[in-house]
Amino acid sequence: MLERTKSWLDDRLGLSKIIEFGSHKTVPAHRYSVFYYLGGMTLFFFLVQVCTGVLLMLYYRPSANEAFESVEFIMTVVPFGWLIRSIHSWSANLMVFFAVLHMVSVFFLKAYRAPRELTWMSGVALLFLIMGFGFSGYLLPWNQLAFFATKVGTDISGVVPIVGPWMVRFLRGGDRVSGGTLSRFYGWHVALLPAITFLILVVHLALVQVKGMSVPASCEDEAKSRKPMKFFPHFAMRDLSGWIFALGVLAALAALFPWELGEKADLFAPAYENIRPEWYFVFMFQTLKLIPGGEIAGIEYEAIPIMFFGAAGLLLLLIPFLDRGAQRTGRSRGWSIAGVAVLLWALGMTCWGYASLLPLYVVLISALLLGLLAFITRGSRKPEDR
């Protein structure tokens, strides 16, 4: 009976072909193999976001009069509401963290070389979408921090030439950040962005399947001499253990450090002291703080770093086409040095923005953990030891 159902489904869905493909899928084995897990980890946090997000929608009300109160209700009255919302916030941050880590590792291993240019570009698009999720989700609790972060974030788009003023009004749903802005951001956060993200994510994952994992130029000999790891069950099981560990970390973070709600947005109160955006925007925030007022040739100074960040985003997207060296030889020292410089600057600005060395410690501890994990999972280099 079971066999008949199986063959009936197989005739219609072609399952055996998918299983066949999966059973042959392998992951190259070399000393940097540990970096192959970072994308999967990002995916895990994204799935957590979808699940907890759908749950939060059961109680959340997107209006200026009710949003704050409904989140308060979730945090204080709804059973496990504090857990769901805190996990949503923590997982959002960890998703950004792992997406960035994933991108940094892909960048330094030059995995964007042909034929994986589109994998890189879809990945960068996903990172931008994640930041869009972060920015739009930030407003939803309708607290003071959300209000000012959105005021500043939307005002920034005003410096774009020609369409700037229209963009500010479009983002805000009017001239000012108001209940109308909340409706828009909610719609984008729960409908438009997930739809676009889902499409690009499917493309990104399909490209990874079709083109396989990239092997760094420095590991080519090693990867050739070693037997690649079967995706099922070996790699998938390792992925899964990572995911279970991550779920434990999320639960612990949510229980020990429940996400704050702050004070309800007051459209007529000054910004409070030490107001600051989420950590992944702090390096830009701190840079904006340093630019003095003034204008040159009709352009206000503040517009210069903002346009610079826009250009940097475009550059990031186009790296596979600009990095000629990596395309030819798999190596490009100049780009690697530039990458290190950008990371150091972002880290320095973040530390400055927090007036604390905590960001540096986080980076050092993450690097240490990744190194440790790489050491544990390095496997044997000698083919005869297998």
Add this chain to the structure above:
Amino acid sequence: MESTVPVPRRRFINWLLGGTFGALVASVIYPIIRFASPPRIPEATTNQVEAGDVSDPVFSAKGFKIIRFGAEPVILLKASETEFRAFSATCTHLDCIVGYQKDRSQIFCNCHGGTYDLNGRNIAGPPPRPLIAYKVNLIAKGSEPAKIVVSRA
């Protein structure tokens, strides 16, 4: 003799179909873009606002308050025993709402550290322009504390 234009039939049909399809797409996209662009709602212009009286305890405690001037936040501060001043509370840098640091006698924005003096001039940090000043009138009536009236300068 009748002149004939040598347009191959297939190309003509393709052009016609392509044009029709383009017009169809445009007629779908245009209303969507217009719908998503927020309509301009005329706001009642506010020219004058009564902002309580001079004995408000907030002035001795914090030295300022933010008042609603229509939909705009305006900062009303006590510059000296007898003098009140009002400015637009919207920071000219990136739209945050400014506050008043009484001990330093300066208007300060906590978002990016913009600083203005008591004339609303941007003196430090990123703001590119001074704050717009508003007129403050004190209207005394008998023995009651004087009323503060803020109006557009």
